[in-house]
Amino acid sequence: MGRLTEAIKHLLIINVLFFIATSLYGDQMYEWFSLFFPKNEHFRLWQIITHMFMHGGFMHILFNMYALWAFGTPLERMWGRNKFLFFYLSAGLGAALIHIGVNYYYYNEGMNALVNSGLTESSVLDIINKGQYNTNWYSIAGKATIDNFLSAFNTPVVGASGAIYGILVAFGMSFPNSELFLIFLPIPIKAKFFIPVLIALDLFSGVTGYSLFGQGIAHFAHVGGAIFGFLMMWYWKKNQFNNNRWN
Template identity: 25%
Template sequence: MFPIRDHNPSGRRPYVVYTLMAFNILAYAFYATMFDTDIELARFYNAYALIPAEIDAAQRLSPLVSSLFIHGGFMHLAGNMLFLWIFGDNMEDEMGHLPFLAFYLACGIGAGLVHIASGPDSHVPTIGASGAIAGVMGGYLLLFPRARIDILLILVIYFRIFTIPAYLMLGVWLGMQFLGSLNADPNTGGVAYWAHTGGFAVGLLLTVPLWVKRGGRAFWRQTRGQPPHPQAKYSASRIPQLPRKKPGQSPWTKGR
């Protein structure tokens, strides 16, 4: 399952979210078309990706930030940008533009450090904005636990859109990342589960001062864990279905 939208409209334009998305998309367009061979692309990743063994040896610290803007493929990029778009605008609305930017980078760096701690001797390059975005999701959970999220559930040939509270969607996602962390080997490729789990925890903790400033439990009682403004309403969403075809008839041919 993955989210497609929330019912939590932003009170202001999320310029930082727009900028972060633009940087990630333009960066991908650059390195996806600039290099002619896989060797050249691998050199690029080695130069800007997060490599725990090199960070642990204090050889290079800049990849803690540069790696947040590099992705391994179009679907990797698209998935991360979707999550940033859904959850980032509300966090920017609550924090303000520049504080949200600092929060996002801090979550990304924190996620990278947790990943390094899970395997300090690893030479496997790690890339992607998902650690920072996981932090955004952690903060969102603290501020809007009962905000409504529309998710697309895919079970083999079954497709359905459900509306569920944020705490359920984000809780399931976090649980999957934590379970993945228990079996993750930092010396092999794959999903950086500890970066996701760590980024989520960092984001939640960094949002606590804002939550306290809003009133803490009183803020929850006042809003009941929902957005502090009218929620967005959408018309019913349906998954298109192919028309049933008659014997000997193309599914795209209208019957007479």
């Protein structure tokens, strides 16, 4: 890919600085900058942006930053720095919105079941804001509903993956015949085939709860980033906006 482009260089630096700070200050960084559910007492508005620069471990940031460099470099060279940054941040914001929207669905499903049983929303919030829950809730709404409800409320999301999925979609639409090599499948696969399959697997994992990529992955954030990336690319191509550079 050659020399680092400006936007990607600065994104790499910011992500690494956040990672170093998280290694030093741990839980405090996660509490301040991870994206919490909006009804969680730890939620702050800036987390919609800052969660994109937080990562849960070395391999997490390594894979994300490699993908940012590998797939983002040709896009920034084609679009220019400002346009690339706009696309990247917009895809990340879109991923956050989809993730929060799905969590609201799980939250409302669980909360409505508990309220219909005679509990009040405020009493339930008092309990779960303390990181607690009542085992009797499982008899009211079922294990899957309560587990999804608690996970949606309690589990913060970190990582650049949502924005990266937007970049993947843009790369696939801009360079569809580029051949990609996977570590576990050392044969070339064209981007126009590989990227849709990757997104479909994330959607499958999110809907079924059967994760093909391991636990603790915000699959709907990935899908959200891909959707917003596709919509921006579709709009830009339709309006011949994709050919303009923002330097």
